[in-house]
Amino acid sequence: MASRPGPANVSVENLRRTVVATVVALSHNAASGADAGLAYDNHEINIGDAVSRTVLHGRLTGGETDDLIVFTHADSTRQMAVYTYHETAWSRCHLGDVARGIIFVDMMELGGEDRLLALRRGGIDWIDPATWVPRTWLASPSMYKLPPQDVPDFDFARDVNGDGLDDIALPGFDGYTVWTQRPDGTLNDPVELAAPATARVGFRSATYRARDLYQLDHDGDGYSDLAFWHEGGLVVYPGAASGSFVPDPIELLAPFELSTDDVTVSFGFGQEFDETRSLLYRVDDFNGDGIGDIATSTIEVAGVFDQSTRYDFHFGRREAGATVFRAVPDTSISSEGVQGPLELSDLDGDGRLDFGMLSFKMGIGKIVAVLLTGSVGFNMNFYLMGEGGYARKPNVQRRVKLRLDLGSGRVSGNWVSAGDLTGDGIKDLVVQVDGTRVDVYPGTGGADLFTQRPVEVDVNLSDQGSVRLADLNHDGKDDMFMAYRHPDGETLRVGVALSR
Ligand SMILES: [Ca+2]
Ligand SMILES: [Ca+2]
């Protein structure tokens, strides 16, 4: 959140977003839905006119369904509105100005209850739902000093030690201040974990970016450790029995070279081609053996029409109380063109992490196809982690089509995501067809991953943006919601489809 790449830069993350953003309906004709019995009640909340909006959700007012907390800004006014669901309808139960000095907001689960947090210059406040007034909570400097015009959310409250309880990791210029949550809902004393922010120095300015946090149990003692990438390896802070971390780091050198772990580093389209960059993609236990693994991504750009993307996986092995890696990757996923993860989770339920990748290969043929037909094909490739690694070819492939309106230059924004809409614990594939229809391909839990035919769901959303999935009404089934503006509408709406 510290900086955003300028429009002239094309970053890997932007490409991934673009790829994810521009996918449309599966090419085979959708027959009407099976018997998964998906039914939703559609609601639309008018949140007024605004330049920006941030939507958080959480149970703040005591109802059965999450409240929607909507932050908006227009001119120099920043407002917070709270919408609560009662019986069959949403209503606004609070509207007020956002306190001056608030930089970011986030939702945390603390002691089993949701808590709305606000970061300001000197620390973290929590916003008391009895009065909606911020109360001083945790004091700490961070790298964020000035409130922006809008009220962005920033994920500073999340689980950093793998025990399922939200913790707080606040980035400063020299590292992180970390509070871990105890099972009784109290916090351990904060620890300072050194990890200097990386600076990107421009002509007259420098922007700072906090190091990404990674989790692995480096020494195998059963406590999750926290790590940062720094100069050729991981700096590991050992987890302690309290749930907190020991501020004396261990160095874990990687036997392979990376350019950076900064996925927002741009590579110059329109400038020079012929570039290869390797980034740290993620640290996770991909092969499910309980030991942390390192995944890197490499993009080779040899020209506008000549790019390839590869993800390499180095499986961790435990030797003498430490995790070690080999120089040569244990398995890889590679494809021509640009690819980016759409989903990373255990899709077939064997305890190993599987990928859904969107891949896009630019070429003359693609451009001609767009000009002639206004549409272009994409692949959604699913790779299942097997005994020895990922298969060379995708285990499951779905073809998707992208529609482009050449007149307006607009992509009819249809999106793909994965969530558990059926409530059976298995991820389903969710394809936004247009503003009024979402196709759900229920997950099968088997090697074919998803049913061939979708369940068609009527919604009252928009095709300009991505639907968000969360179980707002706590019935075990993900609900759908998104904020949007109708093409000719003056006010912003939040559309909600609640599972019945
Ligand atoms: Ca935790
Ligand atoms: Ca592993």
Ligand SMILES: [Ca+2]
């Ligand atoms: Ca799996």
Ligand SMILES: [Ca+2]
């Ligand atoms: Ca639900």
